[in-house]
Amino acid sequence: MRVAIITVSDAAAEGAREDLTGPALREMLQAAGAEVVGLEVVADEQARISAALRKLCDKGEVDIVLTNGGTGMGPRDVTPEATEEIIERRVPGLPEAMRIRTLSATIYAMLSRAVAGVRGNTLILNLPGSPRGAKECLEVVLPVLNHATELLRGEAKECAGRLHRRSAPKTVD
Numbered sequence: 676m677r678v679a680i681i682t683v684s685d686a687a688a689e690g691a692r693e694d695l696t697g698p699a700l701r702e703m704l705q706a707a708g709a710e711v712v713g714l715e716v717v718a719d720e721q722a723r724i725s726a727a728l729r730k731l732c733d734k735g736e737v738d739i740v741l742t743n744g745g746t747g748m749g750p751r752d753v754t755p756e757a758t759e760e761i762i763e764r765r766v767p768g769l770p771e772a773m774r775i776r777t778l779s780a781t782i783y784a785m786l787s788r789a790v791a792g793v794r795g796n797t798l799i800l801n802l803p804g805s806p807r808g809a810k811e812c813l814e815v816v817l818p819v820l821n822h823a824t825e826l827l828r829g830e831a832k833e834c835a836g837r838l839h840r841r842s843a844p845k846t847v848d
Contacts, residue, residue: 676708676709676710676738676739676820676821676824677709677710677712677736677737677738677739678704678709678710678711678712678737678738678739678740678741679711679712679713679714679715679731679737679739679740679741680697680700680701680704680711680713680714680715680740680741680742680743681697681715681716681717681724681727681728681731681740681741681742681743682694682696682697682714682715682716682717682742682743682744682804683716683717683718683719683724683742683743683744683745683754683804684716684718684719684744684745684804685718685719685751687716688716688717688718689718694716695806696743696744696802696804696805696806696809697714697716697743698714699806699809699810700741700743700802700809700810700813701714703810703813703814703817704813707817709820712736712737713731713737715727719744719745719751719752719753719754720753721753721756721757721760722757724742724745724753724754724757724758725757725758725760725761728740728742728757728758728761728794728799729761729794731797732761732794732795732797732799733794733795735795735796735797737797738796738797738798738824738827738828739797739798739799739800739820739823739824740797740798740799740800741799741800741802741813742754742758742799742800742801742802743801743802743803743804743809744803744804745757745801745804746787746788746789746801746802746803746804747786747787747788747803747804748786748788752788754789754801755788755789755790755801758790758791758792758799758801759790759792761794761799762790762792762793762794762799763792763793763794763795764792764793765790765791765792766791766792766793766798766800766823767790767791768791769791769800769816769819770787770789770790770791770800770801772815772816773787773789773802773812773815773816774787774789776811776815777808777811777812777815780811781808787803788801789801789802789803789812793827796827796828797827798820798823798824798827800816
């Protein structure tokens with residue numbers, strides 16, 4: 676699994692703040708066996724974010740692009756819009772799962788506007804900007820990312836037995 680990371684931050688792009696989230700995600704991905712092939716920082720500008728995403732996806736050298744930052748409700752938080760502008764298909768289950776799982780840690784998870792989608796054979800997933808939030812969200816989806824990559828490459832094998840299915844609730848008659 677080849678992954679590129681884009682940190683979306685005006686302050687980090689200007690050199691006024693060190694990017695801590697991108698390196699934290701890289702470390703977590705490498706520990707999971709992923710190959711991190713790129714780590715870049717862009718300002719909170721929709722055109723720049725879209726261009727960076729488009730370039731990474733269209734080169735065909737990465738399976739997954741993770742963004743971090745710009746998913747909130749602030750006036751300069753435009754990462755979801757930049758992502759939606761270039762994706763061909765949405766993958767709503769990933770950000771839904773992240774929000775559901777992290778809601779138990781912080782009520783602010785419900786304010787996340789993160790999206791996920793596919794462009795070509797590349798999955799794009801928006802993560803929060805804080806190192807802690809980004810790592811918590813990545814932890815939720817990490818178990819399915821290899822399979823997502825296999826699906827996009829057309830290499831997926833039988834899904835049954837790969838991941839444990841949750842038991843259906845028992846009904847009372």
